[in-house]
Amino acid sequence: MKRDKKTSIDYSRLPKHIAIIMDGNGRWGQKRGLPRLVGHKAGIETIRDIIKTSSDIGIQYITVYAFSTENWKRPEDEVKGLFSLLLLYLEKEIDEIHNNNVRLSIIGEYKKLPDGVVKKIDYALNRTKNNTGMVFNIALNYGGRDEILRMARNIYLMTKNNEIENVDEIDYNLIESLLYTEGIPDPDLIIRTSGELRLSNFLLWQTAYSEFWSTDTLWPDFRKEDLFEAIKVYQNRNRRYGGIKNGGK
Numbered sequence: 198m199k200r201d202k203k204t205s206i207d208y209s210r211l212p213k214h215i216a217i218i219m220d221g222n223g224r225w226g227q228k229r230g231l232p233r234l235v236g237h238k239a240g241i242e243t244i245r246d247i248i249k250t251s252s253d254i255g256i257q258y259i260t261v262y263a264f265s266t267e268n269w270k271r272p273e274d275e276v277k278g279l280f281s282l283l284l285l286y287l288e289k290e291i292d293e294i295h296n297n298n299v300r301l302s303i304i305g306e307y308k309k310l311p312d313g314v315v316k317k318i319d320y321a322l323n324r325t326k327n328n329t330g331m332v333f334n335i336a337l338n339y340g341g342r343d344e345i346l347r348m349a350r351n352i353y354l355m356t357k358n359n360e361i362e363n364v365d366e367i368d369y370n371l372i373e374s375l376l377y378t379e380g381i382p383d384p385d386l387i388i389r390t391s392g393e394l395r396l397s398n399f400l401l402w403q404t405a406y407s408e409f410w411s412t413d414t415l416w417p418d419f420r421k422e423d424l425f426e427a428i429k430v431y432q433n434r435n436r437r438y439g440g441i442k443n444g445g446k
């Protein structure tokens with residue numbers, strides 16, 4: 198066991214995939230009498246730090262919930278502002294991401310975002326595609342129900358085209374190959390900030406056995422020490438996947 202004295206983290210048992218519901222940007226701004234977008238801007242600083250820290254300590258996959266299929270309901274100005282911030286982030290950070298050998302990945306219908314954003318994302322995906330370090334996966338125009346619906350429709354089409362001939366061919370492997378997260382292991386740990394205890398349509402299929410950890414801290418105030426705390430708590434949990442620990446021995 199390689200337990201770090203300072204952080205108490207056991208680096209030989211890190212969660213392979215951490216997925217984060219970044220919540221509380223708007224409230225962070227409002228609490229200071231500032232526009233919600235200032236909170237989002239501060240939230241991006243947190244993303245930068247957490248990506249760097251996670252990659253440095255050897256996490257293999259980080260997924261962040263940046264824009265859900267429901268977020269279109271927000272005021273137009275906020276939606277536009279979020280896309281501008283995403284664009285700016287990609288412009289400013291892509292070199293750093295690439296130099297850290299991080300591979301960018303996207304889940305969700307990102308092609309429905311404004312053209313300029315789609316172009317920048319495609320550039321960033323292409324630029325980092327051969328990187329072998331951590332995968333930084335951004336959920337954009339993503340919804341768990343939407344993802345499941347899309348999978349079911351694809352199965353219908355495959356059946357119609359005789360690509361599926363027998364009902365037994367529809368199994369977990371086939372389903373997982375038709376989700377946005379194809380090739381990405383299920384998250385071991387879900388972190389949600391700002392005290393809410395909901396999944397909010399995030400990774401519904403993939404979180405069947407994920408450990409959930411929530412903090413009252415708002416996302417812009419989330420620091421690497423909070424990440425370490427979440428990992429520590431995760432490492433003290435007893436994951437049973439519906440069975441009993443050590444087969445009951």
Ligand code: FPP
Nearest residue numbers: 219220221222223224237263279282283286
């Ligand atoms: C959560 O706070 C914030 C979001 C869901 C949006 C985060 C996305 C960005 C900042 C765009 C850029 C993304 C990347 C990956 C660079 P909230 O608005 O739900 O806060 P509230 O609960 O206080 O209203």
